[in-house]
Amino acid sequence: MAYKSLLTIASSETGTRTAVDAGTKLALAMDAHLETLALGVDRSQLGYAYIGTGAVIMQVAMERAAEEAAQHEKYLRAALEAQGQDLRWSLDSAVCQLGALGELVGARARYSDLVVLPQPYGDDQGAEGEAVLESALFDGAAPVLVLPASGLPAALPKRVVLAWNQSREAMVAARRAMPLLKRAEQVVITVVDPSANGPERSDPGGNLCQMLVRHGVRAEVSVLARTLPRVSDVLARQCQDIGADLLVMGAYGHSRFREAILGGATRNMLESAEVPVFMAH
Template sequence: MDYKIIATILTNTNNARDALDAAIALATRMDAHLDIHIVSINQNSMAYDLSGMATPVVATQTKDAIAERDKLESWLQDRMQPEVVRWSVQAAMVQSLVLGNYLAEKLRFCDLVVLGRPYQDDPEMAGLVENCMFIAGRPVLMIPKGGSAPEPRARVVLGWNDGTEALSATRAALPFLRTASETEICIIDPPRHGPDQADPGGGLAQFLTRHGARPVVNVSPETKGSVAEMLLQCAQDHDAGLIVSGAYGHSRLREAVFGGTTRSLLENADIPILMDR
């Protein structure tokens, strides 16, 4: 089964193009509806003076946020005019403190969110991705700058550690895994004690096969670098077009801060990454 509702979020014209193009391509290929959310993030909208009036700085920032939102709406109408995909748009100015709550409400009925990859040249993107996954609870496909949507027959590298996050990401990625020419299950330094110790990845491979995927299990000791480096090397060795991985944050109580393997992947991958928590 394909994704049927795909969403993307535009906060400025600089980060809009690659992710939007990828979302359009996927929605067209899968006959999905595309939900486009224009979100102007007001960073300091809670700052007021003693009389309860917004300070001049906040007033200026609010004016700039409205102007950016209007600019995005105009740009989007021109961009979408030649497209035949079914799409809709919602535009809003959102206080940064409630961005997660806003996205949780707007994204709860979508199957996949397509965004730009964080840690490139947009400081807002990491926060958007974190809110989408850890608060809105949606899987996110991240597109590197200059990148595009994974091709239908592209190989996939799936980072597997038998954890809940990895399984969530695997389930979320099934529409890609079913059409991939091969899914490389990359297991790095598997635990010596556990339910899969005799056959690491065997249960996952059976699960994927029954869903129509073509899995290959690759078990490696952690001797050639970090987990992120080994996943990226595996993707390069197999000419993969997509990496699938669980997402891990330091805090689940507030906006998550990516660290370790997750952040390293997001900083260095030059192909799309699909993550879920």
């Protein structure tokens, strides 16, 4: 079991080299093909305008997006060619409006085993970074590996924290991460403040651990109290305590709108993660 088709999308120069480096490590370790997409985004939001001006604005915006895509393509090509001859890769470019990102990215991600992207938040990141990530998760139904600025420490993580809350999203993430989990030296299934009335109240994480062990995963269970304000803080501390180089978690258990306004484990982790985060929905 391995990932054979990897995808990374460059919507800005920030984090592109990090994503290419990580994608290369995974592709070489799993004998996979790395697909890359240079994206130019038209961010214009036309409401109303004087007669004739709307078409002019749209034309200018699309020309700027095309220039942006060409610039990202040049940057991507240089990063890919620097990886050596052993890497199998392909490069494409596209231009679209911000509102059409879901359809474009979803069509590309749908046929990928794993999408590798930089952290979508930061001073140099625009709205398209988060839109690309969510489009891959929801429209493409693909797992996403989100990289911090430090990148991917090793092609195959040795110590993994697997966040578990009995949700559908957490189970999907565990199944999609199986190629990485089976190659890890230690997988710690981490349950934060489990419900005293839930179906797994007598053995939190036990059924998942049993399933993973049958697949050859070196899994164990760690049950933690919520001693910090946010679940994401507890997970981050767990990663630090065991020296984890990957966190696996389900993405967006609540609606994206609610997480954008009120916050949630997914958004909090994406904003502050110091280790690569593997997400699936």
